[in-house]
Amino acid sequence: MTSSKFFHIKRKITSAVMMSLSLVATLIAVIPLILIFYYTISKGITYLNIDFFVAMPKPVGEAGGGMANAIVGTLMLIGIGGAIGIPVGVMSGTYLSEFGNNKFGATVRFLTDVLSGVPSIVVGVVAYTLVVVPMKHFSAFAGGIALGILMIPTITRTTEEMIKLVPHSLREAGLALGIPKWKTTILIVLKTAWKGIATGILLGLSRAAGETAPLLFTALGNRFWSTNVMQPMASLTVYIYDYAKSPFEDWNNQAWTAALVLIIMISMLSLLFRIITRSKFKTK
Amino acid sequence: MDNPEIDINKENPKSKKNSLSILWARLFKKLFSSHNLGDFIFERLTLLFAVLVFLLVILMGYEMYVGSKISIDKFGWSFLTNSVWDPVQEIYGALPIIYGTIVSSFLALVISVPLSIGIAIFLSEVSPDWLEKPLSFLVELLAGIPSVVYGLWGIFVLVPWIRNDVEPFLSEHLGFLPFFRGAPYGFGMLAAVLILAIMVLPIISSISRDILKSVPQSQREAALALGATRWQSTKIVLKDAKSGILGATMLGLGRAVGETMAVTMVIGNRAVISPSLFDPSYTMASVIANEFTEATSEMYLSALIQLALVLFVLTIIINAFAKLLVWSMERKLGTR
Numbered sequence: 001m002t003s004s005k006f007f008h009i010k011r012k013i014t015s016a017v018m019m020s021l022s023l024v025a026t027l028i029a030v031i032p033l034i035l036i037f038y039y040t041i042s043k044g045i046t047y048l049n050i051d052f053f054v055a056m057p058k059p060v061g062e063a064g065g066g067m068a069n070a071i072v073g074t075l076m077l078i079g080i081g082g083a084i085g086i087p088v089g090v091m092s093g094t095y096l097s098e099f100g101n102n103k104f105g106a107t108v109r110f111l112t113d114v115l116s117g118v119p120s121i122v123v124g125v126v127a128y129t130l131v132v133v134p135m136k137h138f139s140a141f142a143g144g145i146a147l148g149i150l151m152i153p154t155i156t157r158t159t160e161e162m163i164k165l166v167p168h169s170l171r172e173a174g175l176a177l178g179i180p181k182w183k184t185t186i187l188i189v190l191k192t193a194w195k196g197i198a199t200g201i202l203l204g205l206s207r208a209a210g211e212t213a214p215l216l217f218t219a220l221g222n223r224f225w226s227t228n229v230m231q232p233m234a235s236l237t238v239y240i241y242d243y244a245k246s247p248f249e250d251w252n253n254q255a256w257t258a259a260l261v262l263i264i265m266i267s268m269l270s271l272l273f274r275i276i277t278r279s280k281f282k283t284k
Numbered sequence: 285m286d287n288p289e290i291d292i293n294k295e296n297p298k299s300k301k302n303s304l305s306i307l308w309a310r311l312f313k314k315l316f317s318s319h320n321l322g323d324f325i326f327e328r329l330t331l332l333f334a335v336l337v338f339l340l341v342i343l344m345g346y347e348m349y350v351g352s353k354i355s356i357d358k359f360g361w362s363f364l365t366n367s368v369w370d371p372v373q374e375i376y377g378a379l380p381i382i383y384g385t386i387v388s389s390f391l392a393l394v395i396s397v398p399l400s401i402g403i404a405i406f407l408s409e410v411s412p413d414w415l416e417k418p419l420s421f422l423v424e425l426l427a428g429i430p431s432v433v434y435g436l437w438g439i440f441v442l443v444p445w446i447r448n449d450v451e452p453f454l455s456e457h458l459g460f461l462p463f464f465r466g467a468p469y470g471f472g473m474l475a476a477v478l479i480l481a482i483m484v485l486p487i488i489s490s491i492s493r494d495i496l497k498s499v500p501q502s503q504r505e506a507a508l509a510l511g512a513t514r515w516q517s518t519k520i521v522l523k524d525a526k527s528g529i530l531g532a533t534m535l536g537l538g539r540a541v542g543e544t545m546a547v548t549m550v551i552g553n554r555a556v557i558s559p560s561l562f563d564p565s566y567t568m569a570s571v572i573a574n575e576f577t578e579a580t581s582e583m584y585l586s587a588l589i590q591l592a593l594v595l596f597v598l599t600i601i602i603n604a605f606a607k608l609l610v611w612s613m614e615r616k617l618g619t620r
Contacts, residue, residue, distance in 0.1 A: 015513035019410050025402025026411075026419060029489065032482045033426050036437050043440075091333035099327055100334070108334045110607070111341045117535070117603030118344070118596060119542025121569045125576070125592040126344045129351045152337060182326030210430030213544035213569070217576045237432045241545060244436045252440065259433045266428060 044260030047253050052261070057223050057239075063250045067258055069225045073140070073234040074209060074265070077219055080144025080229060081208045085151030086201055092152075093159025093197075098185055100160075109160075116153035123149050124214030132218060140226075140233035143219025147211060151204035158200025162193040199273050206269035210262065212237035236262045345596065352590035354583055363590060369555040369566075371575070376587035378594065380555040384565035385595075388473060388547065389540035391561075392480035397533055400485055401522075404492035404529075409504075409518050420493065427486035435549030438479045443470040443550055450474070451562055466562040469552070474561040476551040480543060484536035491535060491610075495528035496521055498617055527616070531609030538602040542595060544569040568595045 055066030092112075096105055127146035132138055166189050174184035190197070212235075215221075220232040221242065227233075236258050243255035349356075355363065359376060366377025403423060407416050447470030454464040499521045507517035522529070552564020553574055568591050579585040 011513050011516065015515035018515040018518070019405075022402040022406035022410055025399045026406045026423070028399060029403055029423050029426070029485055030419075033422060035441065036429060036433070039437055039441055040433065088333050088336055091330050092337045095327075095330035095334040099330065104334070104338075108338050110604075111338055113607055114600050114603060115337070115341055117538045117542075117599050117606075119544065119569055119599055121542065121544040121572050122344070122348075122592045122596045122599075125351075125572060125589055126347050128576070129347045129589065130343075149340065152340070156337065180322050182322040185326065206428070210428075210432070212430070212432040213573055216573055220577070237430060237545075240432045240436055241549070244432075244439050244549060255436055256440075259430075259436050262430060263433065266430070270428065 040256060040259050040263060043253065043256035045257075047257035048260060052254075052257055056225060061248065065254075067234070067236065067239055067254070067261075069222065070234040070236045070239045070258065071261065072227065073219070073222070074236045074262075076227065076229070077140060077143050077147055077215065077233060077235055078205050078208045080141065081147030081151055082201070082205055084145060084148030085155055085204055085208075088148070089152050089155025089201070089204065090159050090197060093156040094163060094185065094190070096156065096160040097163040098189075112153045112156045115149070116157070119213070120146075120150055120211050121213040121216075124216060124218055127214060127218045135230075138218060138220035138232045140219045140229045140231065143215045143233065143235070144229070146214035146218050147208040150211060150214065151208055154204040154207065155197075155200050158203065159193075159197050162196030162200065163189055165196065166192045195276050199276050202269050202273045202276070206266045206273070209266055209269070210237065212241055216241075236265075345593070348589055348593040348596060352586050352593050355586035355590045358583070359587075359590075363587070364594070367557065369571075371579075371581075371584050374581065374583050376583075376590075378568070378591055380557045381566050381568055381571050381591065382594075383557050384473070384551070384555075385541055385567040385569075388476045388480060388551070388565065388567055389537055391473075391477040392484060392540050393533060393537060395477070395481035396484050396488060396536060399481075400488035400492055400532070400536075401529065403485075403489040404496050405518055405522075407489075407493045408496040409514065409521065420490065423486050423489055425486075426482065427490075431483070431543065431545040432549075434479055434483060434546035438475060438546055438550040442479060443475050446470050446475050446478070455562070462559040463561050466558075466560045468562060469564070471550055471552040471564055472562050473551065473558075473565045476547045476565065476567070477561070479546050479550055480540045483543060483546060484540050487539055488532045488536040491532035492525070492529050495525045495532065495610075495613060498528075498614075499524045500617070524617075525613070527609050528613035531606045531613060534602055534606030534609060538599050538606060541567075541602065542569055542599050543567075544573050548573045568592075 051064065052066040053071060054068050055064075056068055057070075058065030092108065096109055099105070100108065123146050127142045127149070131142035131145055135142070170188055170192060171184055174188045175181065179187075215235050215238050219235060219238070221238040222232045222234040240255045240258045240262070243251040243258065246252065355376060359366070363376060363378055364382065365379055366375070367379040368375050368377045369380060370376075407420055411419060447468050451464075451468030451470070451474070455466075455468065458464045503520055503524060504517045507520050508514075512520075547567050548570035551567065551570055553566055553570060554564040555566045555571070556563065558565070572588055572592055572595075576585075576588055579588055
């Protein structure tokens with residue numbers, strides 16, 4: 001009697017201990033998040049002024065200056081990436097959901113998963129051999145291609161998932177009215193799913209905005225103003241990398257500011273993403 | 285539905301000229317009958333893009349194979365087993381780099397997996413609904429921070445902390461072990477392991493949480509009805525979710541192996557094999573990031589591309605294995 005009671009208490013205690021350990025694990029995970037945000041904001045705010053957005057980087061050793069070229073560069077690079085990644089992603093996602101119930105569809109689905117696991121630096125190497133080597137110089141175009149390739153799996157899979165969520169009855173209604181399948185797909189199915197697809201696109205773009213590795217030897221970086229896609233182009237991420245490694249304290253501080261601006265840019269994209277998803281669920 | 289072609293066919297079974305015109309008629313019908321043309325074009329167009337994705341993956345492997353041909357021809361498999369990486373003498377052996385990649389990723393998982401399982405358990409089994417959403421949002425926020433920002437934080441916050449507090453502490457109390465010897469330099473394996481552990485945490489924990497949640501509620505109810513405690517019912521759920529969690533771990537491993545910027549910025553970047561976690565090391569991704577623009581000779585570049593090829597193949601194997609595990613888990617739960 002007493003021993004069974006003892007075991008009863010013991011397993012209750014074990015349960016309580018294990019469950020509180022799971023809470024501890026969750027709290028431990030939140031600590032680095034808080035630390036990273038704390039340092040990025042507190043250190044980044046020192047250089048956060050108008051100059052940072054409108055001025056050009058100063059020559060080596062001189063304090064001050066901004067990263068106007070890098071902000072425009074990052075936007076242009078994700079623009080080029082999007083111009084490649086969005087059509088390929090949306091179209092192949094449409095194929096997978098509408099016509100992909102066969103072996104080839106399964107293969108493509110598997111390969112997009114493979115592609116999503118390929119390290120971004122490897123994609124950078126491929127963009128280098130594909131674009132930089134034949135062109136014989138670094139270019140924003142090569143960087144954009146690398147970013148575009150990195151976006152494809154996210155956009156393809158989201159498009160497929162979102163189109164699959166569209167009820168079959170909608171499709172059947174369209175077909176029953178005698179509308180051809182392609183028109184049904186574009187005007188009814190894609191139109192219904194576009195919010196979901198847009199969130200996938202935004203997710204792909206915001207990931208691309210934070211990429212550094214594929215840009216190191218494709219878009220390279222540029223200390224001057226350049227909007228020529230065939231020339232090297234500056235980006236916030238590559239600046240953060242270069243400035244973080246530099247011995248100048250001033251540059252180190254600017255790296256923090258660049259990190260803060262980058263995170264703000266990315267969170268604005270995710271905010272847009274959240275707004276879109278929220279309104280999607282409201283209408284349902 | 286009437287089929288005019290078949291009728292024509294029956295009437296003129298032997299005429300070659302006729303059968304050709306029938307073929308044309310069929311093609312014509314396929315292309316232009318009622319609303320088929322648009323469908324035909326639309327399907328082919330989307331197919332084209334799907335084929336593009338298919339070709340892209342093949343092309344990536346092919347490009348890297350061609351790019352590393354010189355190095356493959358010269359070093360062959362010894363590329364993987366030779367432990368000297370010396371660009372000056374043009375000798376490229378990737379063993380210390382592969383060692384650094386595997387050890388850093390493995391140790392990161394050792395830290396990250398128990399924590400992730402804890403988080404997954406808390407989010408799916410313990411926490412009330414109102415707490416679950418914001419907490420999973422916070423954990424997933426970690427995944428949204430760019431790698432280079434982790435690296436920046438690593439250089440200026442994590443590395444000084446490791447140098448001033450963690451490494452002196454470890455060498456004082458555990459210095460008799462070979463893992464905790466050497467100068468407390470800060471930049472090195474330990475910093476890379478910690479930062480990788482943080483970075484793979486959101487992936488493993490969010491997938492594990494989804495998998496735990498996909499275990500049918502009846503499993504928990506049955507256990508609780510028999511008088512099991514929360515932990516005992518959780519153990520049953522974990523047993524069901526074993527292969528899925530293993531799959532999530534493999535996906536985390538794939539991420540850790542290919543992680544570039546943060547690791548490059550804190551690992552110290554030296555191609556040596558040392559048991560001590562305090563010593564600098566190197567990973568495949570960080571070698572490529574660090575040395576690619578400096579590669580002056582063709583052989584050097586070729587060796588770096590070969591390293592990218594090895595990394596590509598390695599991550600494909602890891603991810604395919606992970607997918608297989610998650611799929612088998614889904615199928616197992618689906619057939620129940």
